[in-house]
Amino acid sequence: MDSQGGALAAHNPIQIDPNSCIRCTLCDWVCPGDIIYKEEGDRETLPVVAFPDECWYCGHCESVCPTDAITIVFPERMLNNTTDVLTLLGTIEPGDVPAMEG
């Protein structure tokens, strides 16, 4: 089976630099997918990317980060994609379509 979601589990597209992150919670607040979690009011803990395979690659977190601590890293299957576009265009068997007249 084509497992779209699970296949990316290993790839975390939201890279957070612990040295420049100031633990401010903005990335957590702007993420439209509820995938970044940062404990509020805690100056120690880093934001956690809890559901990396649910990332839209929108970059809201990267754009809002006050110290540019976040970098969006695209996985190989997006950068150098080898999918045959024909596989996205539907499965039609010869018998599925009545022969046209003429």
Place this chain on the structure above:
Amino acid sequence: MSDSVIRLETDVVVVGGGVAGCMAAIPALEAGMGVVICDKGKLLERSGSVGGGVDHYLTVMETGPEWDTPDFLLKHIPELTDGIVDMEVTDRVVREMPRVLRKLEELGVDFKDPRTGTYDRHRSFGLPGAYHINFDGTRFKHHIGQRVRRGKATVLARTMGVQVLVEDGRAYGVLAFDIRAGTWYYVRARAVVLSTGDVNRLSKNASGLAFDSWHCPYNTGDAQAMGYRAGATLANMEFTETTLTPKGFSTQGLNALVSLGAYFLNRQGERFMFRYDPKGENARRAVLADGVINEYLEGNGPIYLDCRHLPADVLDHMEETLQIDRHTLPAFYRQKGVDFRTDPIEVSISELSIRRSGLYFRGSGIAVDVNAESSVRGLFSAGDSATVSGGIAGAATLGHIAGESIVQYLKEPRTLPDVAAGELAGLTAAAAVHLEQPDGPSWRAFEDRIRATVTDHAGVRRTEKGLRLALDTLHALGREEANLGAAHHHDLMRVHEARNIRLNAELLAEAALERKESRTGSAHRRMDFPGTDDEHWRSFVLVDRTDDGPGVRTLPARDPLSAAFPRSRQQNGG
């Protein structure tokens, strides 16, 4: 579930705090009404499809030329929508556009080009005039969301609506839950707005990543599903939309590229789009996607987007504005190691969405009348979840119409129903049952099966046999969905999204099976009925919930969709 339910009483509850929902809230707030607004996002200033920004806005402005008038645009809309559009609602939307544009400017949106101090207007997507304002809309949603917050709306952030409450054909509230804290809300309201956008995560794309989608993957047809379950009529569900994207990354940005003069080339280096439309790359989006699909099917792939011929100042402008619609697009090209100034970019079609079939003004979803009210009284919809939609301008305008209509609707005093005390716990327990079975099947695998069958059998090439196969799979998934497991409330949100996607896919297949013709290119291509049949099929396909599943019927497209509403039949003595 032992969780107690927080009860809120208000005038208006809005589910979905994007452009349409916020614009619906504003007139109600201005009229001094109570508004509760639920959104799955945390900040109204950033939530919704264009929370990160937008780079174009479609509008008439009445600046003098004939093309810039509502009458001129309206005259062309039947042709632009292949004859299937609710002209009564579209007429009101187009006429309200200049007023809503001014209102957005009052809210702080700056549509002008800072280089010139004027509106940078472009002609694209087959429209008969330069109706698109290209602008830096990075903070577009910020202004709208902030107005709602300042208007003292109660914002239920990170909250997902799951059910509209209806009694005697009239909506009176919403059930929703907080996706982190798990708190349940019963918002009892005199009017309900559903505005959660389009339907994504519906079919496969090149990357195979479900959340890599052109439009917001967190828009999962929640409004359409909630509306349908509550008895609202849906229409145009058979029409899907796809766009052209850099292969491997389903992203926005096509409008800017084609309006600035980019070409499409096939593997032979031929600029082929004129074979599909005399307007070439300025054809409607549905035509552009269809041209590329045909080239791939005929063995002329890969297809490339080519900007190399453009003058340096246009390329500079392109580069400066590339990130407005999708912040990460420059990083994608950088990490990929391509430069659109010197390299043709390989393109793919994106995954499908149920939105508005690559056209303006023919929306797919909850059928609405000129007041943005659905067939269920007191239940309103706007934006991409409604049957008249047109990007952010359509969402803003119909949303504003919904808000003003609600102010009128609420002038009539009515007794508001209530959920019986014992019943409420049962409703929330049913919706939260997935938390009781955390080891149940995963929504991820469930969704993969939806995407596989939609892609193979209900996507850009359809047949009766294929659509029936898709329905068999979707019905089987429907029987399994109560077993899906959720480990926490975030997961519970995804389970409800997956269920909503499945329902929307089923309605798509049912409507596509009914429409025995092809129309609007790959938006609805029946390989077994390849021609467009205006004699029999210049009609809307409507779907309604019945005791036996979706009931499908048709309505001549010369009628407004509201002609099929029960209140219309009562007025006509029918």
